[in-house]
Amino acid sequence: MKEQTESALIQSEHPESSPPTGFQVIMREFKKDKLAMFSLIALIVVIVGIFIWSLLIDQQQMMRVSLRDKFAEPGDKFLLGADQGGRDILGQLIIGARNSIAIAMAVTLLTGVVGIMIGLTTGYFGGWIDNIFMRIIDFFITIPSLMIIIVFVTIVPKYNIPIFILIVSVFLWPGTARLIRSKALSESRRDYINASKTMGTSDAAIIFKKMMPNLSSILIVELTLNFAGNVGIETGLSYLGFGLPPSTPSLGTLVSYANNPLVLSEKWWIWLPASLLILFLMLGINYVGQAIRRSADAKQRLG
């Protein structure tokens, strides 16, 4: 009797007999890869910092044109100088970065939810549902989506930020859906899924309560990498002038001032900080994404 309680005690004291959860594996990977840990912390600090700082900036005040400060060099009045309209670059950088990051997050979330739902269902059920969706996805992947997004942006009446997010998302969910589908397809052949089916678990419960947790690390990887990609897409479109409405600063708009050869060659403070911030975000998010990807694959793990 005493022995029994003792063994039960020992068991409860040694929980490591259960395999580590996805989160623990990811944490281990980050502890092993110092650069990934550094990227993650730096990213969080920068993103949170940008969001807090942006609250302290009076946007109306900042966007006021003052021609006396046209192309003011970095100095006491403007830490990073001013643009053609004499507007503070640093303020625009912070507000622009906040907008770009927030929009990239919204697009990631929207395409993520749609892509994951469709990917999981088509991969799980297979058959004709899968066939139909695969044709649609194939179509979306082979069209010149960048151009079509630009055309949509120019012909949509009453263009604003939510519509921009929607347009971009329409063309970006298929990539996620295709990847998730292929993973779900191989997962749906596993024994535990078959076992659940024989026990009479409903399809929805199998997909979202059994399959999705097992694919969670892949989903996190996909979302992280998509986030980086979406920062690139939003800033790229804004750079070309087809992203955010002109009154809303974006990192891409700041870089696009460099389309003026004079600004590009002489006034580096206008476009270079925004370019470097984009570069930092892209490198950081991608590096973190790769570290998570490694942790999702037992063969590649460092930790």
Added chain:
Amino acid sequence: MWKTIIRRILVMIPQLLVLSLLIFIMAKFMPGDPFTGMVTPDTDPARIEELRQQAGFYDPWYQQYATWMMNAVQGDFGKSYTYKVAVADLIGDRALNTLWLSLVSVFLLYLIAIPLGVLAGRYQNTFLDKTVVLYSFISYAIPVFVLALIFLFLFGYKLQWFPTSGTVDIKYENGSLGYIWSKFYHLLLPAITYAVLGTTGVIQYLRTEVIDAKSQDYVRTARSKGIPLNKVYSRHIFRNSLLPIAAFLGFTITGLLGGSIFIETIFGYPGMGQLFIQSISGRDYSVITALVMLYGFLTLLGSLLSDIIMSIVDPRIRID
């Protein structure tokens, strides 16, 4: 083999049709029609109305779509609103520029990527390998327009190694050696930018391929026969790894097309991508529809090319 190719081409047809339908619907939402390009202050509105009638502007949409498709297949996309010339002629010159740029880019891409990929794989986990991996990571993460601007800033304006816009110096006569050199010189910097951005996929693929090949039986056999290591790499492993790389060609073309919008705008290179942005700014809708259709067709062609090369290289994926 042929079966695969024909099947693949047949799959392309409905994709093209759906794309054309999408573009047609988009075109219907754009203001203006093919005759807006003809309007001058002294055109009689009644005449335009008559032309619209004749061209079937008031026909049901499916009939209009059919006519538009028939014309498009014959290369007739109407007239440019801004330039008052046939869209096909306008695109023709630009397409040639983009083609040259793409050819040089693809050449440079493989010139950079193949040695780097093979060397990184051969000397796995050395300093060289780590540098290559870092390089390919950065070139993967950096957005097109940021890299293009930094290159233009550094090599175009600061170091002045390259011209900063255009396709050719006007001082040269058409056809002379100087003309050709100047043309090549102008597209070199955009092409290098392209190439650097595109190398990631090829380098990573080649690297893993070489690393995998090292432990395979045919390599061990070759080594045990006494073939020198250099020869094993240059003959056996390289040849085996190179074939799948050829399949990247199609995807490379697809990637180039998407990037051309940014690169040509930034480097002031008058190709199709720049024309697209100019047409969008000028609301030149007949040119826009034609360009989107053309890009769509080329993108499909790119993935077709990849699939065909893949089925030649790897017989397992053929359908018999």
